Amino acid sequence: MTCPMVAETKLIRPRLPAGLIDDPDRLALLDRSQDAPLTLVCAPAGFGKTTLVSQWLEQRQPTHAWLALEARDNEPALFWTGIREALARIDPHFDRRHQGLFQALAQGWEDDPVDSLVNALSDYARTWQAPQRLYLVLDDFHQIHNPLLLNQCQRLFDLAPALLRVVVVSRHEPPLRRARHLARAQALLVGCDQLRFSESQSRRFLHQRLASPVDEARARSLHRQTGGWPAALQLAGQVPAHREAPVNGQSDAPMLSDYLLEEVFGQLDDELQQFLLAMAPLPSFSEALANTVRQAGDSGELIGRMRQHRLLVWHLDGVADGPPWYRMHDLLRDWLLARPQAPEQGRRQRLAAARALADTGLVGDALELYLADQCYDDAERLLPMWLAADVQPVHGDLLQRFPAAFRRQSPALAVVTALFHFFEGQYDQVLASLDHADRLWAGSDQTPESTLVHIGLMLRCPSVRLSGRHQDAATLVRQLEQGLESSLAEDQSQLRRWALYTLGANAFMEAELGQAERYLRAALDDARHWRDERCLLRCLVVLVPALLHRGEVDRAATEYRTLAGWLRDAARDTEAQSLLAYLQGLLALEANDLVNARQQLERAWALGSERLTPLDQLYLLFALFRLALIDHRDAEALAQVARMTSLHRRLDNPWAYNVPAPEALRALVAWRQGDASALVRWSQQPAETEARPRFCVLHESLLRLAGSLLMGQPIDEPLALLQQAAAQGDNRLLLGRLQVLAAQHSWYREEAQGQAVALLAETLDEFVPMGAVRLFLDEGVLLEPILRACVARNQGRTSAQAVLRQGGDAAEAPAPELDSALLSDISSREREVLVLLGSGLTNKALSERLGISQATVKSHLSSIYGKLAVANRTGAVARARALGLVS
Template identity: 25%
Template sequence: MLLATKFLKPALAPRSITRPRLLERLAGGHAARIATVIAPAGYGKTTLINQWCASTDTERKVAWFAVDSYDNDPRRFWQYFIGALGQEILPPQELNQRLAELDERNLDAIITAIINAIAELPGNYALVLDDYHSVENPVVHRQVGYLVDYLPPHFMLLMTSRTEPPLPLARWRVRGWLREVHASDLAFSEEECAQFFGDYMAMSLSAESIHQLWRKTEGWAAAMQLAALSGPHGSATSQQDIIRYGGHQKHVSDYVLTEILDQQPEDVREFLLTTACCHRLSPALCNVLLGTDDSASRLEALVKANLFIIPLDTSGYWYRYHDLFREALCARSCRTDPAGHAQLLQKASQWFLEHDHFHEAISHLIELEDWDWLAQVLEQHGNNLIHEGYHLNVVNWLDALPQGYADDRPRLLMIRVWGLFFANKLDLIEPLLERLEALLGDQAQGASNGYSQDANPPDDHALDLHSEIALVHSYLARMRSDLDSATDLTRDVLRDIDHTDIPLKSVTYYGIGLDSFARGDLVSARQALSSAIEHGKREKRHSTVLSSGGLMAWILFYQGEMELALETCSTVRSWVDSFHTDTSQPQMISCWQNSSMTQIYRERNDLELARTYLNPLLEHVTQGTEPGQHIVIQYVRAHLDFSQNEYESAIAALEDAENVLARKGDAILFEPPSLEALRVRCLLGLGELDKARAWADKVNPERYRNPINREQVSITVARVRVATGEPERAIAVLNPLRLATEKGEHIKHLIELLAVYATALAALGRADDAATMLERGLKLAARDGFTRLLYEEGPALAKIYRSVEPTGLNPGWVRQLDELLLEQSSPQISVKQPATAPAESDLLEPLSQRELEVLALIHEGLSNKVIAQKLDVAPTTVKAHIRNLYGKLGTSSRTEALAKARGLGLLQ
């Protein structure tokens, strides 16, 4: 007698999360013969197949066979296989009789009989083999492979398994017979995680809580459900319960140990428990921990078995366990053999240190609470880690030391100073510097301060620390806008540095570069920053090289040398990345470099690419960054929004930057770009002429220290004068400014100045003079590809451009500028007019094919996000297409655009 429950599909929860993308993949096509869903325990394999059964067309009958370890016997396996068919598909009597007549050696005949019986049936059918990993008998695997090879096209086999079955999947994949779903596919997205807790578990969680749980569980459905059931009484009653218990609770640990670990062979359990102490694994490290030489093949076997292990590269060298899986294993290892677990951590720490993987080594030392060893590692490597961009990590590691442990260790105090400096916690630095100078003074006098001789640096290293202290004082002087003191201190360090062993020249030259930039001396700044990059590469100061290269690119941008700026960024980025090949560590990001790249590509009218360089910086704005960087990022963000006619968004970013400047201006090393100048350009774009005129009447450009900012303000004043019908006053502002921009080699501003000057001359009726002035600007702009700043002067400049013959200029650049200026259909800087719908003949530029596609999808009522998914583009790209649609149609909303498109016959 067969067990009837093995043929019952599990009850489908009415609120279970539907996975349309996966159901569509399982559906396959007419050629599909087998679908596999392979993932570790608790990933929702059975639920997905069950949903497929419920969603499949009514003409397809589906049978279910819940496989278990007893089905390793071939005869039993095929008895239940036939029994499953008998529930929904065909009468089993004849097949059962045939099976009873066959001995073990001739069971293949029953498979042929099954295939023939299915082939004679009308309609479409499917059979589910749930938990196929329970089968280990190679005879059964061979027979199932034979079955699939000869299945008729109207029958499909679906299989769930925790491991990849030893079936000829590669052959079926090539023939197009196979549909596959893996753990990475089954892992819930953050959106699906929110849907799971909201719809399935009926819990209201904040977006931040959802994000934390999603990152912790990595989309593992079972872990999410266990987190929801993790309260003290078997269910989480609040959001706090979820976060408190989620990922660490006994529920998850018990599930891992009983459902996964205890089901493994003894040698696999030993390997897992021994290596789980490490966040990352390599064959060499595992060999050290286990005292063996076969870890490479062991790790490959774990991957094949889907035992919650994730390859981190394509070479098979680095792996990691799923965090919750690893934590459960570590908990058992600590509980059963705490001394052995500590020895494993010590071995791992030593191995990571020997191979220069300091992050992992330090995390193990903190877990061991070996403070002396940790202090030695930080004293030896902390400075380099800070300058490689890991200052926040170093501060956190120092905080892990017992309170007061580092107070009498000068080197650790200096490392903390640098870490806090780069973390922008400047208010904490002065007391540390005072204590450090007192310690060094006592040491020089031979006084005893109660610390061990081992804790003090040797006397011949005291000068190193004094030089570092002087360098920090110079940066603090910059923050107080005391540039003279800052320069004197920096040059003192530069003079004394040849007598010290610690490499500081790169940081010192970077400080000189900042001083020169603050004064607007771009030539001297470039020289100093070039030295900072050169010495930084020798000293392997990654963050200094990246920041110096980024600031250099920013300066080159204003000097009109965009090609050299791009080359500088590319060279510096490649050099830094050559040392950061570990994908598990965050990529170093430079505010200056990404901001420069954003500005360059914005100026070259590649707004989408510009946005990709800006996006990584926005996280720093939300999570907190140094005030000067915060302002630069928001300025660049606003400038990009301005270029996309999103004036309100630009003003919001500028207001945020102005608030930071008002609160923390004293802590900024340099004078930020003129926020008010860009804000007024936005006001002009919005047609707010009265506000713009009021600003121009009262602003004093001379209050800016940096001549670049003075020029930005003055050019904007001239723009306002032209826009408000006062071109003579604009020329009065521009005449003296022209010589200053030429002398300072501020080519970008010189191009802008000439463009605004041309519009002022044209407003006075001096067309020939305006054309001559614009021609001078075009020659400068063509050299490195400036386009947006010309376009953004609006239709007035476009009209002048039509009268100019741009001979002797780069033809490609001229064509690009032609597209922008000659076909410019709406003013960018003018009084805002009410939107009016043009007749079809009035459209100066027809809609592109992609814009027509976007228009059709808008007509379907789809959101920007859905449109982006359908077109496989970024949401920002969709927004850009919609803005273009509005401009070409002369509308300002979706409703107006659709109405006008219908009137023009663009929509049915």
């Protein structure tokens, strides 16, 4: 039999496209092929398989033969002739020595072509012309399905001599015994996961391959849509950026549509095509769900065929430890949904899928399908289950998907509306929506669904308190506590843990920190058991500050590290990343790691300034205000207060947060600048206790005590009352601040300095071992004389030394040798600066007091630090006092 000719184009490695990404990591995937007799590069059409192999050969330059296969190569004679011609291109000696090698395929010959090829290659390997490695690339191997030919190929791969390396490029894994090769480390598999582009690779690919520039936001969007599928990425990128529609269908991306039709969908038999169309409405599906939707029992077989062909169907973990689930690539699914289909058949399948999804617990997906088919009554019936499952809305346009008339008459949608208002910080609107739901229930014979009632109660509690109605809040809290004991049974675990979180957050606002921790612990235990990362994160956001306000800084850090480890999936979300960075910033701030605190808090704001709830934003801004105050960045501190004020105006409710009001914060900044009059004026105004939560009232009372102390007024009685209130709620950090204030009050009454030292020593020994050094550092140089007295009198000595070191001065460290000439050279103006430094004035306040520029102040400070051999303000004041330069 005469062997047919082989087209020249089948033997030539494809030319590499212009603008190809030179990615060492992707090329390194194939470097391991040097040690593996068989390499399988398997992925659906358009994943860049052939391009990657060709690029690797171009860069590494190994000796290789290339054969591009097609459907007609299923005939063994054609296949092995192609192999012969490809090998002949490597070395003419090989072709001349083995001219009769493939004649074994002629009719009547009994020789096995594989044995003949293996023997010929082994013989060739012993010649001086042979390379160390010879690569044989079989491109488009998915065209080969002849059982006889596949069996021959398997024998070739099993018996290949050390010289030969076979690279199989295919759209799906061929039916070979690759498991045995993999187990023996004799095969390398490069699949979709290795071939798909990362976000950075997608960005580079778009910049290099597209004619018009693509901005960062569009590059991210295209990467997210395509999942890093190279061909889809390029074709989708051709769509004009101004189009807002998703990249799907004929109208949006004709090139992509043609590609999918010709290269993916068109290659399937009719049965698989119909299966894909039936599954397209489903975000994900299992074998059982597919059978239900199709009303057939062969879905498992069809799924198996899809996986065998490595179509764009991704395997997912089982739901509730059940059977595996699958989902299509987003682009393929979008394209299928745009395909014409019989309307009634499509609707019937979608409604069957919605019912099956709801029964499985995938309520959000079922809700989407009902709304898509305008089945509003069915969608409304799912809302309680959806709210109980998700707690917070994930579909921003959910309300608008229902007709306006339907929304007005639906108590369930009124509760959903309240939920949206809550996350926008519109607390009055929350209460109005819940009142509307109550009226709808009262005007009908419909019994309120218990889930909606409990969610409404959980929304009312914080909304009433944040609206300044504290008496109503207390009543609602009692109702929620009663619900925990009765109607919120264990089978409503999701609602129960959120109710516990709500009570914990409320207790925190009321400065009942011990009770807050108990509620939050119960919620956290349940959230960890059920792996509810959203609830766990929200509990952590309250628990860490609660522990910090109890002075337990080290324990708060430990709790954060432990619980943050459970947030693997949630931490991928931008809002979650922002909240975690906020907590890290708080912990660093309390630990006096100010550089890290600034990095984390600024990262939290950059990530979450638009994604966090207004309440979260406000607390983050307060943390940034504190940091600016500590860093003596007065302008920045006032800017944060302005942001807080602007945010509060947008919320349109009384100041009912866990931080002092803006006027108090501005007065605090002025005090730090050396102007105590603003704080004095504010402290003399009537206290607004009605709208404030108890936490805020207590901390504003501390500032009022400071104002009274500045005026020389007696503070013993209000101090004692505030200490009692702080102790009742286990608010130990506030209690510590009050004890520090009491120590300062006693110190400046010279007859009570011994009492001041004893009180401060007791406070130091209580809080410093817990990591709460910020409590003392916040007082700056005003507290330093008492700290040094503690060291001198050996009362709280170790803790006092730790605080002094954190503040930049080592009390017990031997003073460096000072140049007496330099000391004598300290000018009268520099002595004046030193005196004012002891009052805690900022550079700006110093410049105003002395009538000089801030640049001149910095020049004086630099000179003082050099002459006193210190590094900062605190060290300068301490050294000047020790040397008697200032009193």
